[in-house]
Amino acid sequence: MRPAESLRETYGKKLVEIGQRKKDVVVLDADLSSSTKTSEFGKVFPDRFFNMGISEQSMVTAAAGLALAGKQAFVSTFAVFLMRTYEQIRQSVCYNNIDVKFVVTHAGITVGEDGATHQIVEDVGIMSGLPNMKVIVPADSIETASVIDYLVEKTKTPYYVRLTREKFPVVNDDSYKFKEGQNTVLRDGSDLAIFCNGSMVGFSLQAAEELKKQAIDAAVVNVSSIKPLDRNGIISYAKKTGHVVTAEEHSIYNGLGSRVSEVLSEEYPVPVVRVGMRDTFGKSGKSWELFDYFHMGIKDIVSAGIKSFREVNKYETIS
Amino acid sequence: MEKSMPDKDFKGMDRETLEKIAKKARSLIIKMVYSAKSGHPGGSLSIIDVLTYLYFNEMNVDPSDQNLSSRDRLIMSKGHASPALYSILALRGYFPSELLMDFRKINSKLEGHVHRGVPGVETSTGSLGQGLGIGVGMALAAKIDKNPYRVYVVLGDGEIEEGNVWESLMAGSKYGLSNLVAILDKNGVQLDGFTRDIMPMGNVAEKVKSFGWEVREFNGHDFDDIKSAFDFARSVTNRPVFLIANTVKGKGVSYMENNYKYHGSPPANDEEYENALREIEGI
Numbered sequence: 168m169r170p171a172e173s174l175r176e177t178y179g180k181k182l183v184e185i186g187q188r189k190k191d192v193v194v195l196d197a198d199l200s201s202s203t204k205t206s207e208f209g210k211v212f213p214d215r216f217f218n219m220g221i222s223e224q225s226m227v228t229a230a231a232g233l234a235l236a237g238k239q240a241f242v243s244t245f246a247v248f249l250m251r252t253y254e255q256i257r258q259s260v261c262y263n264n265i266d267v268k269f270v271v272t273h274a275g276i277t278v279g280e281d282g283a284t285h286q287i288v289e290d291v292g293i294m295s296g297l298p299n300m301k302v303i304v305p306a307d308s309i310e311t312a313s314v315i316d317y318l319v320e321k322t323k324t325p326y327y328v329r330l331t332r333e334k335f336p337v338v339n340d341d342s343y344k345f346k347e348g349q350n351t352v353l354r355d356g357s358d359l360a361i362f363c364n365g366s367m368v369g370f371s372l373q374a375a376e377e378l379k380k381q382a383i384d385a386a387v388v389n390v391s392s393i394k395p396l397d398r399n400g401i402i403s404y405a406k407k408t409g410h411v412v413t414a415e416e417h418s419i420y421n422g423l424g425s426r427v428s429e430v431l432s433e434e435y436p437v438p439v440v441r442v443g444m445r446d447t448f449g450k451s452g453k454s455w456e457l458f459d460y461f462h463m464g465i466k467d468i469v470s471a472g473i474k475s476f477r478e479v480n481k482y483e484t485i486s
Numbered sequence: 487m488e489k490s491m492p493d494k495d496f497k498g499m500d501r502e503t504l505e506k507i508a509k510k511a512r513s514l515i516i517k518m519v520y521s522a523k524s525g526h527p528g529g530s531l532s533i534i535d536v537l538t539y540l541y542f543n544e545m546n547v548d549p550s551d552q553n554l555s556s557r558d559r560l561i562m563s564k565g566h567a568s569p570a571l572y573s574i575l576a577l578r579g580y581f582p583s584e585l586l587m588d589f590r591k592i593n594s595k596l597e598g599h600v601h602r603g604v605p606g607v608e609t610s611t612g613s614l615g616q617g618l619g620i621g622v623g624m625a626l627a628a629k630i631d632k633n634p635y636r637v638y639v640v641l642g643d644g645e646i647e648e649g650n651v652w653e654s655l656m657a658g659s660k661y662g663l664s665n666l667v668a669i670l671d672k673n674g675v676q677l678d679g680f681t682r683d684i685m686p687m688g689n690v691a692e693k694v695k696s697f698g699w700e701v702r703e704f705n706g707h708d709f710d711d712i713k714s715a716f717d718f719a720r721s722v723t724n725r726p727v728f729l730i731a732n733t734v735k736g737k738g739v740s741y742m743e744n745n746y747k748y749h750g751s752p753p754a755n756d757e758e759y760e761n762a763l764r765e766i767e768g769i
Contacts, residue, residue, distance in 0.1 A: 193626075193627075193630070214630060215630060217626065217661075219653075219657055220653075220656065220657075220660075222653035222654075222656065222657065224615075224616075224619065224649065224650040224653050224654075225619050225622070225650065225653035225654045225656070225657045227619070228616045228617075228618070228619020228620050228622070228623065228650060228654060229619050229620070229622045229623035229626065229654070229657060230623060231609070231616075231619070231620050231623055232609075232619065232620035232621060232622060232623020232624040232625070232626070232627065233623040233624070233626060233627050234623070235608060235609055235620065235623070235624060236559075236623065236624045236627030236628065236631075237555070237627065237631075238627055238630075240623075254613055255616055255619070255650070257613075258610065258611070258612065258613045258616060259609070259610075259616045259619070259620055262610050263602055263609055263610055
């Protein structure tokens, strides 16, 4: 696999690049710019960069004002801290349906040692519930760069892009282009479909290798576009395989697992085994230890795959 | 400062003309909330003189070219005072006054709280405390673009209990936004009672001054005093200005004045309705 780059490093570089060609792009941060990497933009374009201090409500409402005055506003902080402005996002951004992009970092449990206060696993659910908001969870640096290009070139409405802190292996080809509302099949398979996103895509690909040793042919499908969701892409793989696992670095409630289950229960009911955080806060530890601790590691995806595959076959045998 | 949009028809209005317009607006406010059988008359009547002045004698706006990038912007942060803003926009020619009677009804754009779908409205508001931040963003955009427009934000005195307001005061001061004017409708009453009982604020002028803003108090029902306050605001060139309008909740309808029950309730019956109109119109 290629040497990995953290998604926020990609974001920081990308902002500088788009700042050169898009004069209407402005960037706001809340005293975390050296961590979110928006500081890179601030160094090159100090007149279009606003460090609002540790005042997220001020940051989000100012971004709304900038967007109402014709700017495209990128807003960044840690995912967990943006959530305290849920209502500003709802009223001032989503209800106005304006060009504010929330690109947040340090989402999920891979913040590691910082512990539960910083490990948000509810954000995808919170943001997905907002009318006019679209939600994207990129899997690697190639996808992150492509998503940012897409937002700048093609969109003028609110988006939530969820990035994490750690470096993740590159899973997409250089030629990859993000398409809103479209899954990416990274590995085809006929026995089982693993729908995953973010950090769990790399894990899922490794889990698929393990499952192969157990004679289970697993497809790995990257569902980076949580909203809008590629319903047909989910249904077609459920039909093809009849066995489904979801894997996300997020709560299984109101995240990818819930979305996939909603679609399948309406359109093509098959048992779904969800891998992700349960109804719990995170804890301090090395991020890779935490995946095992919360039963979200490679071996847990493998067990979920076996469970899904065997359980469904069991029902078929009985009937 | 360079005037981007001379608007001769509406500049230099005399006090009597402004009073006449405000009277018409007050009447419309009562008719709107009574027709809707709901809404917020108290805080609409307290701010209507200031709004009248802004739209008829201060702001560079043109109802026939609403998207002109150099227009002045007004944000009604206390979005429940929608009857005040909507009635002034109608009187200023943004849309026909007849539409006001559809306020809060199912097929109308005149949402209960200020809605951006209404001609002349810059942003939707309703959840308190967010408008000053939006004003900061608009004022920052004006500075980036070297566009001479000015941004006016109307706040309620209950509203400034929200932390977002104080965060945005810090930001306005940091960026020296001399193109930003906040107006506090200090009527002393909020939904549950008097502001001094619900959440005592102490000396607001001193607090805001200490945040780095220029502050001036004035009588929000006296057009000469209103004029001098906004003239003063224009003379400040290095920082944002916070104008404190001393007003009376429910001003113009005696039984509504200083009565928190009419913060969010229309006249209770035909008799109250007719009394209100009679007092306003001085019949």
